[in-house]
Amino acid sequence: MAAKLNLSGPSDSDQSSLNDQSVSSRSINRSLRVAEKQRRKNEAGDPFVLALKYFSDVEAGTPVLGNDDLERNLVLVEKVAYSKGLSPEAISIMLEFAMSLRMGTILCPRVLKCLIPATVVPQEAVVRAVVWLGVGKIPFGTQVLFIKWVLTMFDMIDAKDHLRAIYGFIFSFVTEENLCPYICHLLYLLTRKESVRVFRVRKLLELQSKLGRQPFLLHLLSLYKVFCPELVTLSIPSRMKSGFRNHNSPWKSVLIGVQKRNGSQVASSIGLAFTIKDKTNTRKRKHCHLELPALSSVVNKQAQTELSSSRKVVPLVQLHSFAQLLENMHHIELPAQMGSLLGSSLALQYLDCVQDESALLRLNFWLGYALHEEFLFCGDGGASQNSEEALQFLNKLLSTQHFLQEGFSSSEAFLYKFLSVWDGSLLRPQILGLLSNIPVVPSSQIRQLLFEPLMQLFFTSSMFFKCGLMECLNNMLLKWLTWHSVYALEDDLDISLNSHTSINMTLSGFKDSVMELVNFVGRLASVGLQLEGCHSLLLSFILDFYETVCDTFLKYGLPLVVMPPAGVFYPTLFAADPVSVDRLAYIMYRYKVNLTSAKNQEKVTEQAFHISRQTFREFNHYVVVMVNCLWNSKMFQPGMDVQLGEELLLKSNVPEYWTSFDLIHHPAFLSYAVDFHQRCWPGRKDMDLNSIKHSKPWSWYLEYLFTQGYDGLKQFVQSNISRQLTAGDGQDNSLSTQQR
Amino acid sequence: MTSDARSEKKRETETGPEGIDRIEIRLDLFTNVNWTRMSLLKPFSRLPGLNTASILLVENEEQFQQSLADALVEETAVTVNVRLAKSLPLPMKNEEGRPRIDLVVFIINLTSELSFQSAEASLKYLDPGYFLGKVCFMVTNARNASVPTERLDTVRKLAASLHCPLLFAEDQTPDGVANATERLLTILKVAAGLVPMATALYLSNLTRCTVPPDIDQPSFD
Structure with missing residues (x-):
């Protein structure tokens, strides 16, 4: 036995001694x-x-x-x-x-x-x-x-x-027709630069003309092309059928x-x-199918020294410091199992510096395969899926992507498939994290790939999912904008990209994608607020998103300004919590700063971009509404979006209904007004809030509000309203909007 | 907690001698127009109860619906009536006590062809009015390796052609069941008219299934 x-x-x-x-x-x-x-x-x-x-x-x-x-x-x-x-x-x-x-x-x-x-x-x-x-x-x-x-x-x-x-x-x-798909897969795993030869490329092309554009041939050819672009002139489609068939083998x-x-x-x-192997790994290794293999070399241990000296390759596994990595940068032997790269920060640094496309291709291939196998093609329908293990794997992937500051194309392709069968709760933080890392999606495909599955999930899921998705989309937008501000060239409007991301996108294409995303979130936000009864938590996440949107020009240099839809603007303006109103004021202030500087720049440089008149019109309209509502007590005036019949308003028996959303009577600020009134006139028995409207108490009241931390409101008031301090009532304040 | 006590679930399809009788009746009355009209489930045949929502879970295998029902009746904000059925039409003899059904959920286990066929066959016993936002499909086992991809496509096409939402659920983990319950409740509350400013048709218009493009298809542009 x-x-x-x-x-x-x-x-x-001996195992115990080995473990040590x-x-x-x-x-x-x-x-x-x-x-x-x-x-x-x-x-x-x-x-x-x-x-x-x-x-x-x-x-x-x-x-x-x-x-x-x-x-x-x-x-x-x-x-x-x-x-x-x-x-x-x-x-x-x-x-x-x-x-x-x-x-x-x-x-x-x-x-x-x-x-x-x-x-x-x-x-x-x-x-x-x-x-x-x-x-x-x-x-x-x-x-x-x-x-x-x-x-x-x-x-x-x-x-x-x-x-x-x-x-x-x-x-x-x-050449054996039955074996071909499998042989191609095996060759894919074995190919190195030396193996790519003209006659092999010719053979594969010949096969392709015979068998048609088979995915297995395309994949092998794409790897050949990466190693020797001069030998393979064929154009490889950017989005390929996912690799080699799954061998659902016994x-x-x-x-x-x-x-x-x-x-x-x-x-x-x-x-x-292995020489590199950390302690924490041993526990993880118990389930070998979903974890990162440790770094190992492809060559035999005993033959390693002579081989590497003769061929001048250094296995990554033998490097221990960044200095060593730098020395051997140009003759590094990649490990046999590409997945092991994810576990080693040195290997990631190598990937990042060298931008070795074959390494990325292989890593993507491995990753796509692993993700598909484990999350979309479960042997038992996911019942016994060890969530702990899956969690660690995805977290590792996430931290790798953060390290490289970009997503892998295979994880992107995986996400599109996963979203279409996702229940919205399985591994939610990880999936949303990966989702926020995806590179810019072309506007022609963004709807089908991203918006439709997300919309179905958003509207049928709980409030917390809605908040999570909002945060995820905000992060996605932030990454796209950052990516643009890094890669966009100064004089050229087209975004030039390094070979890393293999996407080429014109500025207008990028703008279209961003616009699609912002408009999509606008739609989600409007209806989401309506369905959730303008929940203030959801509103807060939505305002986070618009804090990103309102600064696209100044912070990220993207000449694009998109205003929030009415479905977001009005619920925020009439929100019962002062924080939301304050944040809206801040957002409107930033919009104003962005629009004015865009306008100035347009005048100075006479560049080809311009922000549409419609955007200015929308902005002015919102500012007029806000000022009328909060400052001038002119609610329900004709020309505003919110209109009610005169008779109906009279029937409601609300006294002075036009004042009901000014800074004193607004539900968000009413308690402040009451507090201010008590402090201002401690002796008075009967409360008359309208007395705050008079010029002097009004400016005291504003000061009081600003000291409560409502900086957004302060900036909004200072940038949009100039007060003529004449004696008299509070109605003399004129509104000034400098934009057309 | 009081409303919790009021929430209930009830199995619609009984087995036993009566069941067999019923099947016989169904067989010879297939041509009888009167009977067919009677057996149609109608969305507005009754008045709604106050602060009450009723949901009908139809599943051929009668497994997932059980755990869903147990979780659904835990809802405390509204009274939830859960009715369970193996397939449609529903037995006539419960007709009197049956509340107005606000949402019909067809649960389809993708690993079984029968499950899909049964749901498809049941559809014709629903009044067309239900398809204005009061029907949804819930699919389990979508990530299973043994599921032929064509079956999921067929389900998608069915849901898309009926303009119904298609939800995916993880029926084998407690978290998955809880989440599925939550999502059904979200739809149910709207379908029962408990969410101000939203109607079933409005929500289903936002969430209805679309047939996705084949992502795998190579694009040769």
């Missing part, structure tokens, strides 16, 4: 050798070992039918494989047995299906199996099954240098099961090959 355990993974005794991170790698190696010897000793009498021996020694041509030995041994191997997984040696033996067809073609699929590695898959076994593939006796179905197996286990193959060495050999299989779920079962064992034994 103990021997069996040993075969499928390191024993508990402080032990140097040399002593780990020694303890491994000791464990190896121990293992050899125990192996002799174990039935599983005997079974393996049977498969390694069995002679070609042994009959399958009625062979009890074979059946018994195979069942034994399957049992171990499905429960604990197979050790590297066992994988080698079984793979060799299956692919050599020593006992015919019938057993081959069955054996392939049970090849579940407990730790790693030895590279040599895969190379040998690929060679067997070339012999040509294996039926097509089995060939496909084998390549699928390699793809599923790719990340578990201990090194890839020898596989890369036979790149040309593997490439020769692309191994995935078993593999996850096996890995979960001996989680810590896998972790520690893989951990051997």
Whole structure:
């Protein structure tokens, strides 16, 4: 029993020593050798070992039918494989047995299906199996099954240098029509710059003209194009069908099961090959399917030193400081598992400085695959989805995106799909966080990709979701504006972008997208306020958004000013809390500053942009309404948006209804007026709020309001209203709007 | 808490000998115009109750509706009547005691073809007036790997052709159920006329399902 355990993974005794991170790698190696010897000793009498021996020694041509030995041994191997997984040696033996067809073609699929590695898959076994593939006796179905197996286990193959060495050999299989999609996927994972050759590109193009624009060919070609743009002249569509097909293979779920079962064992034994590995990782490693692999090198450990010195490549894993990174910047070997980049800040720095497009392409490919697999294509409908694990993964992704200050295109593509099946609560903070990172969406697509799913979610969800989405859209707008102010060139109106984001967008295109977004939020906000009864929490989030919108020109240099819709303006103006009214006043003040400076600049530089007359008209209208309402006590005047019939107003029996929303009677400020009245005339028994209207008390009252922290109101009043301090009543204040 | 006590759920489809009778009657009366008119569920056949909203959950598998119903009756702000049914038409014998149904929810489990077919077959027993904002579809298991993509597309097309909202729910986690309940309540309150300045038609116009473009489709521009 103990021997069996040993075969499928390191024993508990050496595992504990392996777990200890402080032990140097040399002593780990020694303890491994000791464990190896121990293992050899125990192996002799174990039935599983005997079974393996049977498969390694069995002679070609042994009959399958009625062979009890074979059946018994195979069942034994399957049992171990499905429960604990197979050790590297066992994988080698079984793979060799299956692919050599020593006992015919019938057993081959069955054996392939049970090849579940407990730790790693030895590279040599895969190379040998690929060679067997070339012999040509294996039926097509089995060939496909084998390549699928390699793809599923790719990340578990201990090194890839020898596989890369036979790149040309593997490439020769692309002409086989059945194998082509899978071979392309495998090649995609193996391709390096050296592998891109003219004749290969020609072959792929030839295939494409034969098979049509297949996504797998396009993906491989796009990678070739990244490495050698001069060789691939083909134009690659910007938004491609999502990669290679999902291989919903028989191994995935078993593999996850096996890995979960001996989680810590896998972790520690893989951990051997790594030098970078932090403690916190070990706990996470328990569930291997959704977490970042640790950085590892593609080349074999023993061959590493000589290889790297001869070829002058330095695996990222060997670098420990930023200085080292700088020294080796131009000959860095990327890790085999691109996902590991997310976990290493050094690797992210490399990505950011070098802007290596092939690295980003590979990272995106891996990420898109992982996200799709885990969140859109769940084996069990998401029931047993470990939310803790998913949470950590997405948080890591978020922090990576914050570090790089941009989103990944694969996470963007994932989000569009996820939004269309989202229930609005699953992983909400993470999803909204990722959503706020998406790059500018072209205005032609923004509606279908973003607005329609979001609108359905917004109006059917709770108030808190509405607030969350508002915050998310505000962050999205902020990022877009920041992005514009960074990348826009001074003299050129078009936004020039580095290769990083691969979007090219004209200024007008960008403006259209921003306008679409602002108008969309305006619609959401208006109806949202209506449905939620102008809830002040929601209103606060909406005002956050408009605080961004009103400053687009001055803060971000974007010549675009969009006014809030009436559905936002009036509920805020008549809100019962003074903070909202104050913030509206601040927003209107900023609009005024932005519009005036835009106008001045237009006069000075005579640039091509101008802000439409309509915007000025809307702004003036709002200012007139606000001043009339708060200052001049002229509510319900003709020409205002809010109009009521004279008779109706009289019928309401509200005395002096025209004053009901001035700074004294406005529901938000009434309590201040009362308080002021008591302080001003402490002796008076009967309260007459109208007495505040007189010139002197009025300016005292304003001073009083401003000392309460209503700076927005102060700025609004100072910029829009000039008072002529003549003796008399408070109605002499004239309104001045400097805009047309 | 008092209104909590008043909230109730009731199963509409009974099994047993009466059920079999009913099926027989249904079979031979398929041609009977009178009967068909009787069996149509109508949105305005009764007066609404004060501060009351009634919701009908239709699900062929009768699983998710149970947990939804339990969560829905917890609502305290309004009295919520939950009626459960396997499919439509509803049995005649409950006709008298049945409140005015403000919202009909078809729950479709995407992993089962039958679930969709049953919902589709039930649709014709609803008065056309319901489709002015008082019907919605709720889909579960949309992220399951075993669901053929065509099925989700078919459901989308159905919801889009009827101008109804299509909600997605995570039925297997408590959070998912709570969220689904909350969203149904949001729609229900509007459909029952409990939200000032909003009507069912208004809300459904904002939230109705649209057939999304195939995002995967490569664009060759």
